Amino acid sequence: MELDERKTKILQAIIKNYLETGEPVGSRTISKYTDLNLSSATIRNEMADLEELGFIIQPHTSAGRIPSDKGYRFYVDAMMLEHEKEVEQLKDVLLEKEEKLDHMLKQAAKLMAVNTNYATMVTAPRSSRNVLKFLQLSRMDASHILAVIVIEGNVIKNTVIEVAESLNDETMLKLNILLNTHLNGLSVEEINLGLITALKQQAGMYGPIIEEVIDAVAETIKEDEDLEIYTSGANNIFKYPELSDNQKASDLINAFEEKQLLTQLIDDTNTEGKNEIKVYIGEESPIQTMKDCSIVTANYEFGDGMRGMIGIIGPKRMDYDKVVGTIKTIKSQLDTMYKKDED
Amino acid sequence: MELDERKTKILQAIIKNYLETGEPVGSRTISKYTDLNLSSATIRNEMADLEELGFIIQPHTSAGRIPSDKGYRFYVDAMMLEHEKEVEQLKDVLLEKEEKLDHMLKQAAKLMAVNTNYATMVTAPRSSRNVLKFLQLSRMDASHILAVIVIEGNVIKNTVIEVAESLNDETMLKLNILLNTHLNGLSVEEINLGLITALKQQAGMYGPIIEEVIDAVAETIKEDEDLEIYTSGANNIFKYPELSDNQKASDLINAFEEKQLLTQLIDDTNTEGKNEIKVYIGEESPIQTMKDCSIVTANYEFGDGMRGMIGIIGPKRMDYDKVVGTIKTIKSQLDTMYKKDED
DNA sequence: ATTAGCACTCGACTTAAATGAGTGCTAACG
DNA sequence: CGTTAGCACTCATTTAAGTCGAGTGCTAAT
Numbered sequence: 001m002e003l004d005e006r007k008t009k010i011l012q013a014i015i016k017n018y019l020e021t022g023e024p025v026g027s028r029t030i031s032k033y034t035d036l037n038l039s040s041a042t043i044r045n046e047m048a049d050l051e052e053l054g055f056i057i058q059p060h061t062s063a064g065r066i067p068s069d070k071g072y073r074f075y076v077d078a079m080m081l082e083h084e085k086e087v088e089q090l091k092d093v094l095l096e097k098e099e100k101l102d103h104m105l106k107q108a109a110k111l112m113a114v115n116t117n118y119a120t121m122v123t124a125p126r127s128s129r130n131v132l133k134f135l136q137l138s139r140m141d142a143s144h145i146l147a148v149i150v151i152e153g154n155v156i157k158n159t160v161i162e163v164a165e166s167l168n169d170e171t172m173l174k175l176n177i178l179l180n181t182h183l184n185g186l187s188v189e190e191i192n193l194g195l196i197t198a199l200k201q202q203a204g205m206y207g208p209i210i211e212e213v214i215d216a217v218a219e220t221i222k223e224d225e226d227l228e229i230y231t232s233g234a235n236n237i238f239k240y241p242e243l244s245d246n247q248k249a250s251d252l253i254n255a256f257e258e259k260q261l262l263t264q265l266i267d268d269t270n271t272e273g274k275n276e277i278k279v280y281i282g283e284e285s286p287i288q289t290m291k292d293c294s295i296v297t298a299n300y301e302f303g304d305g306m307r308g309m310i311g312i313i314g315p316k317r318m319d320y321d322k323v324v325g326t327i328k329t330i331k332s333q334l335d336t337m338y339k340k341d342e343d
Numbered sequence: 344m345e346l347d348e349r350k351t352k353i354l355q356a357i358i359k360n361y362l363e364t365g366e367p368v369g370s371r372t373i374s375k376y377t378d379l380n381l382s383s384a385t386i387r388n389e390m391a392d393l394e395e396l397g398f399i400i401q402p403h404t405s406a407g408r409i410p411s412d413k414g415y416r417f418y419v420d421a422m423m424l425e426h427e428k429e430v431e432q433l434k435d436v437l438l439e440k441e442e443k444l445d446h447m448l449k450q451a452a453k454l455m456a457v458n459t460n461y462a463t464m465v466t467a468p469r470s471s472r473n474v475l476k477f478l479q480l481s482r483m484d485a486s487h488i489l490a491v492i493v494i495e496g497n498v499i500k501n502t503v504i505e506v507a508e509s510l511n512d513e514t515m516l517k518l519n520i521l522l523n524t525h526l527n528g529l530s531v532e533e534i535n536l537g538l539i540t541a542l543k544q545q546a547g548m549y550g551p552i553i554e555e556v557i558d559a560v561a562e563t564i565k566e567d568e569d570l571e572i573y574t575s576g577a578n579n580i581f582k583y584p585e586l587s588d589n590q591k592a593s594d595l596i597n598a599f600e601e602k603q604l605l606t607q608l609i610d611d612t613n614t615e616g617k618n619e620i621k622v623y624i625g626e627e628s629p630i631q632t633m634k635d636c637s638i639v640t641a642n643y644e645f646g647d648g649m650r651g652m653i654g655i656i657g658p659k660r661m662d663y664d665k666v667v668g669t670i671k672t673i674k675s676q677l678d679t680m681y682k683k684d685e686d
Numbered sequence: 687a688t689t690a691g692c693a694c695t696c697g698a699c700t701t702a703a704a705t706g707a708g709t710g711c712t713a714a715c716g
Numbered sequence: 717c718g719t720t721a722g723c724a725c726t727c728a729t730t731t732a733a734g735t736c737g738a739g740t741g742c743t744a745a746t
Contacts (some may be wrong), residue, residue, distance in 0.1 A: 024707095024708090024711085026707065026708050027707075027708070028707080029711080037721080038720090039719070039720050039721080040708090040720090041710095041719075041720050041721070041722090042718085042719055042720070044708085044709065044710075045710095045718095045719090047709090048709090048710080058708095058709085059728095060726085060727065060728070061708090061709070061725090061726050061727060061728095062706095062707070062708050062709060062725085062726040062728075063707080063708065063709085063726095063727080063728075064708065064709090082692080085568040100673050119622055133483070134481075134483050134484075134489070136479075136481045136489070138477075138479045138481075138491070140476070140477050140493060141476075141477075146477070146479070146491065146493065146499070146653035148479075148481070148489065148491050148501065150483060150633040156489070156503075158491065158501065158570065160499075162727045169433075192625075215589040232600065233600075233602065234597075234600050235592075235593045235594075235597040235600065236595040238557075238589050238590075238592060238593035238596075244589055247586055248580060248583075249587075249592065250578045251578075252576075253577055253581075253596055254578040256600075257574070257575065257576075257577050257578065366740090367738095369738065369739050369740085370739070370740080371738080371739080381688080381689090382688070382689050382690075383689090383739090384688075384689050384690070384691090384741095385687085385688060385689070387739085387740065387741075390740090391740090391741080399733095401739095401740085402697095403693095403695085403696065404695050404696060404697095404739090404740070405694080405695040405696045405697075405737095405738070405739050405740060406695095406696080406697075406738080406739065407738075407740090408738085408739095409741060588695090618689070
């Protein structure tokens with residue numbers, strides 16, 4: 001049996017209707033659709049076929065049909081094709097230029113949540129190549145030195161180092177030159193024990209300071225790895241009865257609060273080399289607790305090899321059309337952002 | 344009518360029982376309490392009195408009684424008195440020394456959530472006096488200058504400033520000296536327009552850089568004001584049926600995600616000059632959406648006039664005893680923390 | 687002052703029946 | 717042959733009625 005023209009139309013009508021109402025849709029409802037003038041009986045026959053083909057499901061004997069994961073998949077694929085043509089623009093500017101990165105991302109998450117009425121997430125961009133760009137020690141007061149560490153992609157980290165006795169300007173200068181000449185442009189792998197020992201030797205009595213600085217460098221680069229995730233609109237799930245029974249809601253909220261779980265999504269999105277939008281439907285989700293949801297994700301690029309992820313999570317009957325549109329808009333905004341705003 | 348010895352005992356028995364079960368408690372249940380040998384009929388009479396006094400409520404004619412807000416208040420006040428004596432210690436160390444502040448606070452929130460099974464929050468410590476402590480410009484690369492700003496309490500902020508042409512070392516040194524000699528130790532109010540104009544004049548052609556730096560300083564100090572809040576265990580609310588109906592749960596989750604709302608709590612806790620634990624019961628809460636909850640909060644001090652807040656939010660029938668204990672423990676941990684760990 | 691007893695209330699639960707949306711199948715129709 | 721009208725059947729949901737029982741208030745006896 002094949003999916004002919006008419007079956008396709010009926011299938012899409014069923015899904016569309018279900019997306020709107022969240023209720024199983026029956027043959028009579030479809031037969032009333034204007035553009036195909038068929039009686040409910042005919043529709044019933046077709047529906048039986050569609051069920052056999054696995055696109056729709058009957059929750060129980062005397063109920064209408066709802067889309068199966070396969071049905072959603074079909075619908076989404078068709079829609080994505082449609083979408084290739086247009087990239088609409090969200091009306092309002094994402095934000096003013098002077099805002100800081102984290103505010104901006106938080107804002108982006110919120111914007112998506114408000115626009116779609118689903119739960120959303122945005123991860124901070126993460127650099128793929130972690131090399132030290134710049135390093136600076138300065139005297140803060142008699143017993144504290146401030147180390148500023150800048151790694152590729154302008155991730156900046158400060159560490160305060162406590163010292164027993166005050167260092168004079170000349171020593172500070174020497175240490176700065178020593179560190180910068182030897183470490184700049186190196187990745188964390190390249191800063192090995194041999195190099196460290198050599199540096200410490202050259203620094204003489206200030207060896208311990210060098211060690212602390214290098215520790216801080218290592219930590220900064222490492223820390224950059226357990227990335228930040230901004231979420232918004234988690235409470236939107238209560239708008240969809242199929243997600244708001246106690247157990248499910250609790251699990252979902254937990255995932256959003258812990259964020260740990262969301263990282264699985266990132267890995268999955270990142271390994272996919274292509275720069276495209278991904279849609280997970282139900283069981284396709286890499287996150288177990290979200291198998292009653294659909295998830296739409298995309299990568300964005302922040303220049304300098306920095307990449308982050310945005311995602312929207314909602315019920316399987318989400319408005320895929322709108323969601324994909326929103327994701328596209330936000331993605332393109334973020335993609336072009338770093339040119340204007342370098343933080 | 345007065346609250347005599349026996350009434351007090353009965354009231355406490357009612358509340359205690361209700362805290363455990365979450366169900367209205369009837370006269371027979373109380374009469375079976377060992378230490379006061381009274382028949383259910385007697386209890387009923389007393390209960391009628393207690394209701395008239397406003398300590399307990401009958402949800403409907405033929406149901407048992409549940410505590411009113413006033414009843415809870417009575418119970419909590421009695422308990423707090425009890426608690427003055429002992430400060431128990433949570434068995435495990437809060438965390439290892441080397442963790443960073445935000446990790447630490449996140450950890451604290453989580454620890455409390457796991458311990459109590461309620462939702463929790465911890466705010467980052469905020470300095471009351473915002474004066475500039477230290478300021479440093481350094482050349483990052485040909486077209487970028489890095490400004491590091493340290494304000495009292497060791498809040499550190501970095502800003503990258505883009506410059507048209509590279510500055511030589513001497514100029515950088517001059518600017519650094521200029522800025523530090525004039526600005527160190529000043530609060531944001533003291534850095535007025537007159538001072539800024541004078542500085543710009545002295546800087547000559549580098550006036551625009553000065554301006555950017557000062558903007559960044561102002562922003563840093565301001566930013567410190569919209570403080571960060573860490574939350575944990577929001578999904579715990581699903582463990583209490585009285586909070587998990589859709590509307591309420593949605594509101595609560597929203598408050599926890601937005602965090603904006605939680606700031607009301609902070610203001611309220613802070614204005615209270617005393618360093619004590621506060622308990623809000625039901626309608627007493629400064630946050631409207633939490634009027635079905637109880638909230639327990641405390642301030643902690645992080646040295647240097649830095650203060651933050653910790654709080655636990657749960658159903659009105661929360662285990663006040665345990666909650667107050669936990670809060671006390673965490674508070675004392677945080678209070679003593681800054682001596683060991685200066686970040 | 688305390689208690690036993692009893693009538694009464696009312697939410698929660700159980701059961702049964704009615705409802706109605708929706709199906710599958712068959713036979714008739716163009 | 718595809719389409720449709722008609723009909724018997726299914727089954728979740730709604731509605732109504734009935735039962736249960738925990739709990740109360742009141743009264744009269746101890």
